[in-house]
Amino acid sequence: MSITSNDQKYIWHPYTHQKNMVSPIPIVRGKGAFLVDESGNKYIDAISSWWVTVHGHAHPYIAKKIYQQAKTLEQVIFAGFTHKPATELAARLIPLLPGEFSKIFYSDNGSTSTEVALKMALQYWVNKGDINRNKIIAFKNSYHGDTFGAMSASSRSIFTKAFNEKLFDVIFIDTPTVENLNVIKTQLEENKDGIACFIYEPLLQGAGGMKMYDPKLLDTLLKYVKQQKIICIADEVLTGFYRTGKMFAGDYMNEKADIICLSKGLTGGTMALGVTACTQNIYTAFLSDDKLKTFYHGHSFTANPLACSAALSSLDLFEKKKCINDIKRIIESNAKFMDILSLNNFKRRIKNIRQLGTIIAFEVETEQEDAYLNNVSEVFTKFSLEKGVYLRSLGNTIYIMPPYCITGKQLKKVYTVLRKFLNHE
Ligand SMILES: Cc1ncc(COP(=O)(O)O)c(C=O)c1O
The missing domain is CATH 3.40.640.10 (Type I PLP-dependent aspartate aminotransferase-like (Major domain))
Structure with a gap:
């Protein structure tokens, strides 16, 4: 049985409207900021898998330490x-x-x-x-x-x-x-x-x-x-x-x-x-x-x-300098992207553009303001996944919260996908 057929048959997913659920993507591995699905597609995990991943997926040092402990x-x-x-x-x-x-x-x-x-x-x-x-x-x-x-x-x-x-x-x-x-x-x-x-x-x-x-x-x-x-x-x-x-x-x-x-x-x-x-x-x-x-x-x-x-x-x-430098780099890069967002010259109107540390957030203006009941989230996640970035909004609140290992190039790709979404009809 494939991951998908077992999933459809046996699994009930969290925070997921089960009826007419879009089939979840089978992820087979992760590396750094990337998640990789069973067809080999790579997605930049720009929300740190529900805000948890800080050093990146399948980090070899953490994996080694867990393995050593598992044997002990x-x-x-x-x-x-x-x-x-x-x-x-x-x-x-x-x-x-x-x-x-x-x-x-x-x-x-x-x-x-x-x-x-x-x-x-x-x-x-x-x-x-x-x-x-x-x-x-x-x-x-x-x-x-x-x-x-x-x-x-x-x-x-x-x-x-x-x-x-x-x-x-x-x-x-x-x-x-x-x-x-x-x-x-x-x-x-x-x-x-x-x-x-x-x-x-x-x-x-x-x-x-x-x-x-x-x-x-x-x-x-x-x-x-x-x-x-x-x-x-x-x-x-x-x-x-x-x-x-x-x-x-x-x-x-x-x-x-x-x-x-x-x-x-x-x-x-x-x-x-x-x-x-x-x-x-x-x-x-x-x-x-x-x-x-x-x-x-x-x-x-x-x-x-x-x-x-x-x-x-x-x-x-x-404790490593690299990690602290990475965090600083993300904060600085996000601050520059904030300037672009603040111009607010996209097809979709946005508001309340804000940054705290490594996090950027803003709202997309929608007719249905009740955040969790409008459809921005579904449309946005689908759009970004198709472009190789995993982003999941909270209703019409869009945010970025990347793992600290994300590279400058990957971060740029996240920004590009966001801008494309905002300019998309
Ligand atoms: C501030 C805060 N407290 C508690 C929780 C609950 O954590 P968990 O999902 O691990 O139960 C969350 C989860 O998002 C959270 O953001």
């Missing part, structure tokens, strides 16, 4: 046992994180990392005996994952519509602007003694449409939130590992989070791993003779040694 220890229960890849990774990560973090809790992916963070923050107050501090604050338009807790803390949208009644209550606030800061403060003031935590995607709301907002304003908001002793949870699942130009988005702010969530680029985008790091203050609330104060949470693959080795080898690559 592939998996072990992480309660009552520990191992070098997990301990070494924690020891190397903690000094790199933006804040005073002291403990790392492992899980499997981005959703579990935020789920863990929310549970930690809620139980922190229970353990402290302050049970009325049980409300969660999140931004409107946020996305923290697809499991129930993560979904509850995410903005209500067409993704959550079928489950809205089952989701727990969250107070949604606007992302900060000069005009609305005081309104947000009043909103927080009204609830202040009951708020357990504030979860936010720093500087970039990815799934919400690559919306970018100002670090200074976030800093001001965080300062205020921290004065209320509200636990700040930075969801850096997407923004971590140089996507925004700095190693973490939190590096742009003076005010630091109490809990940080990582995944995606953590393993170089090669294996599923989640990290939730917390400060000593949070951890101390769980240190007790009372067993009920234990954090009863874990997953079968918590701290999987292969995933931890992949993360360690990814950190090795980030």
Whole structure:
């Protein structure tokens, strides 16, 4: 049976309208920024395969390290046992994180990392005996994952519509602007003694449409939130590992989070791993003779040694000058392309042209503004794939988020395809 016939017979794809689904492209290998299909067609992966791939596909160094680890220890229960890849990774990560973090809790992916963070923050107050501090604050338009807790803390949208009644209550606030800061403060003031935590995607709301907002304003908001002793949870699942130009988005702010969530680029985008790091203050609330104060949470693959080795080898690559230079090169190149986009002299009108680090985004003006229900995405993905570039828009929000190994020539090709699309009727 071919990949396609097995796929059609047995597979249910994520985020995919199954009826009349366009047959997925069978990918047989990847190399650097390229994905290669079974007919030998090559596609530049300009969105890093759902924002995960940072050093490129099938990176030989990461592959070697995973292989070596697979021959040594592939998996072990992480309660009552520990191992070098997990301990070494924690020891190397903690000094790199933006804040005073002291403990790392492992899980499997981005959703579990935020789920863990929310549970930690809620139980922190229970353990402290302050049970009325049980409300969660999140931004409107946020996305923290697809499991129930993560979904509850995410903005209500067409993704959550079928489950809205089952989701727990969250107070949604606007992302900060000069005009609305005081309104947000009043909103927080009204609830202040009951708020357990504030979860936010720093500087970039990815799934919400690559919306970018100002670090200074976030800093001001965080300062205020921290004065209320509200636990700040930075969801850096997407923004971590140089996507925004700095190693973490939190590096742009003076005010630091109490809990940080990582995944995606953590393993170089090669294996599923989640990290939730917390400060000593949070951890101390769980240190007790009372067993009920234990954090009863874990997953079968918590701290999987292969995933931890992949993360360690990814950190090795980030220590190389080449990687940092590549990131700078992409940022500069994108900035030049921004100038071209800003001319806005294409057949299709575009708006809100923006850049944050290695990411560029803008909206194509459409008659149906409801981003996920218009057809820009289908038309755009098909158009770009035919030209050898893989781009997937979020409704009418088009963005580029390439792996850092993308060459100047490949990046130029991505820009060319974008321009062709914008000039195409
Ligand atoms: C900011 C943010 N948090 C959490 C998640 C969920 O991560 P995962 O898809 O690995 O569950 C995502 C995924 O896109 C994300 O962008």
